[in-house]
Amino acid sequence: MDEHLLTATGIEVTYGKRPGLFGGKPATPVLHGVDIRIGRGQTVGIVGESGSGKTTLGRALLRLVDVSAGSIAFDGKNITHIPEAEIRPLRRRMQMIFQDPMASLNPRHTIRRILTGPLLLHELASDTASALERVKTVLDRVSLPAACLDRYPHELSGGQRQRIGIARAVLMQPDFVLADEIVSGLDVSTQAQALKLLKGLSRELGLAMAFISHDLSVIRAICDYVYVLRLGRIVEEGPCEQVFGNPAAAYTRALLDAIPLPEYDPGWLERKSEA
Amino acid sequence: MTENLLTVANLSAVSDREDGVPVLRDVDLTLRPGEVRGLVGESGAGKSTIAKAILGILPRTVRITGGRIDFKGRDLLVMKPRDLRNIMGSEIALIPQDPQTALNPARRIGFQLADGLRLKRGMSAKIAEARALQLLADVQIRDPDRIMKSYPHQLSGGMRQRVLIAAAFAVDPQLVVADEPTTALDVTVQKEILRLIRRMQEAHGTGVLFVTHDLGIVAQICDSVTLLYAGKVIEEGPVRDVLETPQHNYTKALIAAGPRYDRPDAGLEPVPEAVFRELRQEIGID
Numbered sequence: 176m177d178e179h180l181l182t183a184t185g186i187e188v189t190y191g192k193r194p195g196l197f198g199g200k201p202a203t204p205v206l207h208g209v210d211i212r213i214g215r216g217q218t219v220g221i222v223g224e225s226g227s228g229k230t231t232l233g234r235a236l237l238r239l240v241d242v243s244a245g246s247i248a249f250d251g252k253n254i255t256h257i258p259e260a261e262i263r264p265l266r267r268r269m270q271m272i273f274q275d276p277m278a279s280l281n282p283r284h285t286i287r288r289i290l291t292g293p294l295l296l297h298e299l300a301s302d303t304a305s306a307l308e309r310v311k312t313v314l315d316r317v318s319l320p321a322a323c324l325d326r327y328p329h330e331l332s333g334g335q336r337q338r339i340g341i342a343r344a345v346l347m348q349p350d351f352v353l354a355d356e357i358v359s360g361l362d363v364s365t366q367a368q369a370l371k372l373l374k375g376l377s378r379e380l381g382l383a384m385a386f387i388s389h390d391l392s393v394i395r396a397i398c399d400y401v402y403v404l405r406l407g408r409i410v411e412e413g414p415c416e417q418v419f420g421n422p423a424a425a426y427t428r429a430l431l432d433a434i435p436l437p438e439y440d441p442g443w444l445e446r447k448s449e450a
Numbered sequence: 451m452t453e454n455l456l457t458v459a460n461l462s463a464v465s466d467r468e469d470g471v472p473v474l475r476d477v478d479l480t481l482r483p484g485e486v487r488g489l490v491g492e493s494g495a496g497k498s499t500i501a502k503a504i505l506g507i508l509p510r511t512v513r514i515t516g517g518r519i520d521f522k523g524r525d526l527l528v529m530k531p532r533d534l535r536n537i538m539g540s541e542i543a544l545i546p547q548d549p550q551t552a553l554n555p556a557r558r559i560g561f562q563l564a565d566g567l568r569l570k571r572g573m574s575a576k577i578a579e580a581r582a583l584q585l586l587a588d589v590q591i592r593d594p595d596r597i598m599k600s601y602p603h604q605l606s607g608g609m610r611q612r613v614l615i616a617a618a619f620a621v622d623p624q625l626v627v628a629d630e631p632t633t634a635l636d637v638t639v640q641k642e643i644l645r646l647i648r649r650m651q652e653a654h655g656t657g658v659l660f661v662t663h664d665l666g667i668v669a670q671i672c673d674s675v676t677l678l679y680a681g682k683v684i685e686e687g688p689v690r691d692v693l694e695t696p697q698h699n700y701t702k703a704l705i706a707a708g709p710r711y712d713r714p715d716a717g718l719e720p721v722p723e724a725v726f727r728e729l730r731q732e733i734g735i736d
């Protein structure tokens with residue numbers, strides 16, 4: 176038996192392919208046979224420059240975009256081509272946290288409704304009172320005051336909304352969470368708060384996580400294992416200590432060498448990477 | 451001692467959009483000719499407001515309530531509009547954050563560069579065009595002839611930023627204000643742009659005020675740094691001193707809060723609430 180929670184093999188995704196229509200030339204794939212494995216409770220980083228295919232890969236893992244080749248197994252079950260009706264029960268177990276939580280939170284609903292609604296819908300709570308109890312516990316865990324419950328999303332700060340997004344995902348008691356660029360654009364301190372929270376939660380709850388970011392430093396802070404994506408291909412993968420301590424691919428080295436560290440290093444600017 | 455190119459003294463401003471809330475509180479900041487100063491702080495700290503005040507492009511809802519901005523000994527805040535127009539875009543230039551909106555989408559790059567030179571330097575069309583071509587070569591654009599004929603949307607983000615750097619240095623300004631010019635770029639492109647700004651600045655002896663939220667960028671291209679919080683200068687000094695021996699607890703905590711690819715345990719400690727309390731008390735916000 177595969178001990179991994181999520182296994183994707185040979186993933187290929189091609190956008191906008193309309194077979195036969197106008198006999199147009201087939202679009203080129205944006206992912207070319209990507210293999211990824213995510214163990215239970217493991218946080219896996221997916222890093223690459225913009226356009227490398229990170230978001231596409233994440234969406235493919237959740238079956239939010241169709242693959243043109245390859246297969247995806249979740250908890251031992253091949254989900255590559257199962258119909259939507261069969262995916263639906265899995266959706267609760269595979270949650271997503273968004274970069275801009277504002278876009279994913281209904282602006283007309285209070286936080287109370289946003290958080291308790293799904294619990295009742297998925298029958299994770301038997302009644303409103305017990306749903307509210309669960310919500311309060313999780314709010315406390317993400318360091319938000321219960322007073323937030325009566326607020327609307329726009330009344331919260333960006334960092335608070337981000338934590339609502341995390342709380343909402345965690346409330347579903349998922350096995351797997353996809354986080355796509357969720358800390359980009361946050362201030363350093365708010366970012367550290369979100370990373371610390373996510374890292375703590377994934378440990379406590381045994382969550383498996385795919386953490387997508389263009390920022391290798393952020394990946395280092397939170398991930399156990401990392402895949403480096405370039406133009407739709409994995410160019411390097413491995414445990415973080417290995418990839419960051421001793422990168423094998425010239426591309427990985429080039430990415431690392433381009434990150435400015437907050438320390439005196441007079442040669443940095445003119446130092447060129449061989450890649 | 452060399453005279454300062456720029457001296458911002460006791461600059462204060464309020465937001466009329468937010469009931470007169472202070473946006474800048476007694477800000478002091480200096481820049482010597484040829485110096486690169488980083489202006490850092492979290493979003494909303496007032497970095498862009500300072501940049502805009504210097505450039506004379508503050509929104510109407512931000513009101514200066516005191517202080518001065520001396521450029522080569524003359525206060526920009528009380529200068530006649532005609533004198534200001536002569537200085538802006540010629541002695542003081544901007545490298546904007548978003549190269550997409552800074553360029554006219556309907557005009558070829560060559561036209562936009564040459565146009566600026568005609569207006570600001572009084573060059574003839576022919577000379578301006580030759581100079582524009584040279585400028586593109588100066589910012590290490592490999593195929594300047596093709597880029598001259600291109601429209602902005604045909605260029606990558608990094609290429610557009612190179613064009614804007616060329617435009618900023620085209621007029622040989624003494625002061626360049628760069629407001630987060632690399633935030634939209636991939637790291638490898640960012641490094642090229644940082645290197646380019648530093649090289650151009652050194653070649654022209656330009657003073658640069660570099661707005662960023664990234665202490666790493668400050669460390670790698672700035673000589674000095676001013677750290678803001680809620681419109682107040684919290685710490686200031688040579689980059690190496692501030693990074694290696696920060697004086698304020700906030701500076702220390704901010705450096706520690708940033709993730710680092712070379713340290714697995716970095717990036718997981720937010721600035722402690724006690725430090726924010728200390729800051730607010732010091733600044734006098736409740």
Ligand SMILES: Nc1ncnc2c1ncn2[C@@H]1O[C@H](COP(=O)(O)OP(=O)(O)O)[C@@H](O)[C@H]1O
Pocket residue numbers: 190191205223224225226227228229230231232
């Ligand atoms: N919905 C879409 N339709 C067509 N092309 C797309 C779509 N989404 C992404 N792409 C293209 O796929 C490639 C990978 O994009 P994406 O997965 O968003 O990369 P990343 O998240 O790494 O920036 C890019 O070239 C992008 O233009």
Ligand SMILES: Nc1ncnc2c1ncn2[C@@H]1O[C@H](COP(=O)(O)OP(=O)(O)O)[C@@H](O)[C@H]1O
Pocket residue numbers: 465466467468473491492493494495496497498499500509511512
């Ligand atoms: N157009 C505006 N009108 C009124 N106040 C503004 C405007 N833009 C920004 N502000 C105020 O100025 C403060 C500082 O903003 P800004 O200088 O843009 O910060 P930074 O560039 O450091 O992120 C903001 O917190 C906001 O309160």
Ligand SMILES: [Mg+2]
Pocket residue numbers: 229230231356
């Ligand atoms: Mg993406």
Ligand SMILES: [Mg+2]
Pocket residue numbers: 497498499
């Ligand atoms: Mg700004």
